[in-house]
Amino acid sequence: MKALVTTEDSGFGLRMADVPEPEPRPGQALVEVRAVAVNRGELSMMAMLPPGSQLGWDIAGTVLRPAADGSGPAAGTRVTGLADGAGWSELAAADTARLTPVPDDLDWTAATAIPVVGLTALYALRHAGLLLGRTVLVTGAGGGVGRMAVQLAAASGARVVAWVGSAERAKGLRELGAAAVSTYDAEETGPVDVLVDSVGGQVLNRAYRLVVPGGKVIVYGNTTRSELNLPVDWGHARPGVQLRYVHLFHELPAHPVTRDLGFLVQRVADGLLDPQVATVAPWTDAEPALRALAQRQVNGKVVLTI
Amino acid sequence: MKALVTTEDSGFGLRMADVPEPEPRPGQALVEVRAVAVNRGELSMMAMLPPGSQLGWDIAGTVLRPAADGSGPAAGTRVTGLADGAGWSELAAADTARLTPVPDDLDWTAATAIPVVGLTALYALRHAGLLLGRTVLVTGAGGGVGRMAVQLAAASGARVVAWVGSAERAKGLRELGAAAVSTYDAEETGPVDVLVDSVGGQVLNRAYRLVVPGGKVIVYGNTTRSELNLPVDWGHARPGVQLRYVHLFHELPAHPVTRDLGFLVQRVADGLLDPQVATVAPWTDAEPALRALAQRQVNGKVVLTI
Numbered sequence: 001m002k003a004l005v006t007t008e009d010s011g012f013g014l015r016m017a018d019v020p021e022p023e024p025r026p027g028q029a030l031v032e033v034r035a036v037a038v039n040r041g042e043l044s045m046m047a048m049l050p051p052g053s054q055l056g057w058d059i060a061g062t063v064l065r066p067a068a069d070g071s072g073p074a075a076g077t078r079v080t081g082l083a084d085g086a087g088w089s090e091l092a093a094a095d096t097a098r099l100t101p102v103p104d105d106l107d108w109t110a111a112t113a114i115p116v117v118g119l120t121a122l123y124a125l126r127h128a129g130l131l132l133g134r135t136v137l138v139t140g141a142g143g144g145v146g147r148m149a150v151q152l153a154a155a156s157g158a159r160v161v162a163w164v165g166s167a168e169r170a171k172g173l174r175e176l177g178a179a180a181v182s183t184y185d186a187e188e189t190g191p192v193d194v195l196v197d198s199v200g201g202q203v204l205n206r207a208y209r210l211v212v213p214g215g216k217v218i219v220y221g222n223t224t225r226s227e228l229n230l231p232v233d234w235g236h237a238r239p240g241v242q243l244r245y246v247h248l249f250h251e252l253p254a255h256p257v258t259r260d261l262g263f264l265v266q267r268v269a270d271g272l273l274d275p276q277v278a279t280v281a282p283w284t285d286a287e288p289a290l291r292a293l294a295q296r297q298v299n300g301k302v303v304l305t306i
Numbered sequence: 307m308k309a310l311v312t313t314e315d316s317g318f319g320l321r322m323a324d325v326p327e328p329e330p331r332p333g334q335a336l337v338e339v340r341a342v343a344v345n346r347g348e349l350s351m352m353a354m355l356p357p358g359s360q361l362g363w364d365i366a367g368t369v370l371r372p373a374a375d376g377s378g379p380a381a382g383t384r385v386t387g388l389a390d391g392a393g394w395s396e397l398a399a400a401d402t403a404r405l406t407p408v409p410d411d412l413d414w415t416a417a418t419a420i421p422v423v424g425l426t427a428l429y430a431l432r433h434a435g436l437l438l439g440r441t442v443l444v445t446g447a448g449g450g451v452g453r454m455a456v457q458l459a460a461a462s463g464a465r466v467v468a469w470v471g472s473a474e475r476a477k478g479l480r481e482l483g484a485a486a487v488s489t490y491d492a493e494e495t496g497p498v499d500v501l502v503d504s505v506g507g508q509v510l511n512r513a514y515r516l517v518v519p520g521g522k523v524i525v526y527g528n529t530t531r532s533e534l535n536l537p538v539d540w541g542h543a544r545p546g547v548q549l550r551y552v553h554l555f556h557e558l559p560a561h562p563v564t565r566d567l568g569f570l571v572q573r574v575a576d577g578l579l580d581p582q583v584a585t586v587a588p589w590t591d592a593e594p595a596l597r598a599l600a601q602r603q604v605n606g607k608v609v610l611t612i
Contacts, residue, residue: 213556227537229534231533234534239553242548244548247545251545
């Protein structure tokens with residue numbers, strides 16, 4: 001079967017290859033993949049893995065062979081979820097605990113754009129507690145997780161302030177529920193109860209200064225690859241403040257993933273959550289879309305159709 | 307009645323003055339103070355308050371008049387606890403929810419040395435969860451809260467590593483339960499599950515690098531008055547890591563203080579917790595002891611007798 005694998009030969013680091021079919025473990029279903037979504041985390045991994053490595057978490061497709069242990073969806077079920085790291089492939093193995101059914105009226109491109117960004121945003125916000133009546137500042141709000149976090153925080157009753165790196169990145173954020181959109185302007189923002197950051201560096205430093213005593217800072221990325229730097233009174237001026245680094249694959253074992261992902265999928269199917277698919281390309285011509293994603297020029301998700 | 311008040315005239319910023327007796331609110335007892343303990347937080351406040359201001363949290367003494375609302379200990383009860391900020395005085399008002407009885411066989415100097423440092427250490431460690439089988443690194447372990455944190459973490463089943471600024475500051479820490487004592491030497495320390503810091507700056511940076519994924523960092527001070535600076539991989543290399551700033555007066559409303567303080571007092575009375583009273587001086591001659599405390603030359607508590 002065909003799969004995208006890392007290579008040192010081509011321009012962007014991926015090539016199509018013939019690879020052996022995956023051998024699912026007892027708790028894994030074998031999925032015939034129809035579409036995958038690309039995350040910045042995978043771009044980072046591409047650079048680190050040896051040539052010939054497979055990649056890919058987000059998949060959507062049809063169950064070809066259900067799990068041997070009897071768990072999860074039956075053969076023929078349309079599903080989306082997290083493959084076990086080799087999803088950019090015609091066939092992928094996935095833990096049934098990380099799959100959820102997809103309604104017939106939801107297309108593959110929307111379905112595959114949900115798992116990584118939706119669950120990351122959902123689990124990040126869960127650490128903030130009840131958001132009703134709170135102000136939530138989302139930095140890097142123009143990206144995939146950022147756009148999910150804006151929508152999910154707004155749906156939780158929060159006033160959401162979205163910070164983006166440029167006016168271009170702000171497109172559509174008000175429609176997604178942001179009460180205010182700003183290019184990292186602290187003066188416009190005012191005090192915030194919850195800060196959700198993925199930028200790091202000076203943006204995090206500036207945003208942090210707005211956090212109130214007892215506030216919560218949830219970080220899920222560091223796109224500027226900066227040291228963490230906060231002002232001298234970072235704690236003393238904010239007794240009880242909490243800072244937490246959330247990583248999706250560390251969170252998963254603590255949550256009912258099938259149910260949570262099912263909630264997100266249904267919300268998308270109902271038109272209440274927009275997965276913000278920005279670019280769809282055939283997987284045979286992925287390079288331009290991946291390049292744009294690496295350069296943070298994509299306002300949402302890159303999806304590859306198989 | 308007499309009280310210590312701030313002044314611009316004298317060398318260290320305090321003088322004895324005649325002040326009006328406090329007027330307790332309905333939930334406050336009036337305490338005849340026999341001894342007080344001095345905290346570094348009060349030294350900081352001295353510099354900021356206008357001349358003539360009273361100070362003081364830790365008190366031990368006898369209830370002269372119980373609270374008007376009927377709460378708390380009866381007249382004549384020996385107590386220790388937190389005065390409402392004017393404890394360095396012959397008479398002090400204190401919320402009964404922040405007082406606890408003192409056994410007859412526990413002297414005033416030991417009793418008054420417990421509340422601020424004992425409750426700060428206890429509430430800091432509570433945020434770490436179960437410590438049995440965990441490694442806890444305490445920085446600034448030579449100070450008042452540090453010495454409490456070492457003892458309480460060891461009593462919770464943790465392996466405690468104590469970091470101190472100098473060999474002189476290390477005195478007695480092994481006897482208090484530290485499995486290892488080091489002058490900020492990361493190589494000797496190895497991975498830690500919980501970091502309790504009050505030093506900040508480069509010490510916190512160095513200690514942080516030892517924290518494992520999912521580890522907890524609890525900060526209750528910043529004696530170096532430094533910006534918070536952590537390495538680039540502060541989060542990515544430690545998914546789930548949590549950082550929290552704990553301030554005693556922010557914590558108090560969330561805890562049963564009378565009961566918690568009673569536990570600490572009983573533990574001291576039973577010889578299981580040492581309040582580390584390092585210097586006792588009459589309040590009429592407080593200056594040398596306060597100077598030594600400000601210069602971090604005191605391995606434990608400064609107590610003033612009234």
